[in-house]
Amino acid sequence: MTKDILNIMENLNLDKKINLEDIPEIDLYMDQVIQLFENKLSVLKRKEEDKVLTKTMINNYAKAKLLMSIKNKKYSKEHLILMSLIYDLKGALSINDIKLTLDNIVKKYENNEEYDLRALYKTYLDMNSQDVNEFKEYMNDKEENVKNLLSENNINGDFEEKFLLVGSMISMSNMYRRMGETLIDEYFMGDEK
Incomplete structure (x- = not known):
């Protein structure tokens, strides 16, 4: 090569992801979620002014039911895992396709069924x-x-x-x-x- x-x-940072240990066990407020994503994934932005994650994006994901219900305006580790998956998937897929892909997971959480999203x-x-x-x-x-x-x-x-x-x-x-x-x-x- x-x-x-x-x-x-090397500059693509293809191996840069949010790992499980990067996500705290405590629930986070939206601003903390955005900060975590910016800190971990900002090297993946094509242009400096691009945003990794915004309040509007998170609200749109919630409205489209790409995430399970948010409790007390705080986001769990599982919410952040889904947001990380959405971040990866949205580079190639429509929001509708992402919803189809994640729907089974979200429904399990909404129905309080056991599901090991971390695994x-x-x-x-x-x-x-x-x-x-x-x-x-x-x-x-x-x-x-x-x-x-x-x-x-x-x-x-x-x-x-x-x-x-x-x-x-x-x-x-x-x-x-x-x-x-x-x-x-x-x-x-x-x-x-």
Whole structure:
């Protein structure tokens, strides 16, 4: 992998997540929740002025029933886990798709049923860590593949290499998103089909 791509990948902070131990066991007020997310995830913002989480976002998540009911204007560890999942999912999915994906969890909490969201989230983070490693390997291979394809087609140029690399990333992103949407339709749509 070229130094340029390696530096870009390092600056992406792909492994930066809110871990279970980052979330206190005590319930937090909205401002404390926002502060926690900003402190832990601000390195993931594309632009400095972007916000990781706002009061409006949290209120919209609550209205859309992406979160279980909030008690005394305080948010539990489970609320924050869901907000972290929403943060990850909203990069590729619509709010409606996120609702379909999380609805089973939220309903269990609303019905006071036992559900170990912490174990699911820990497993999600473990899976994400594996995904990051696989992505780094993929990027290394992809960069080589682009160079080989350019050579095979007698195309020489820095612009062309960068264009094809970006095009490939966008194409792969679209395929993964479409597959995710199709799985949501298949697994979580239920009676709404």
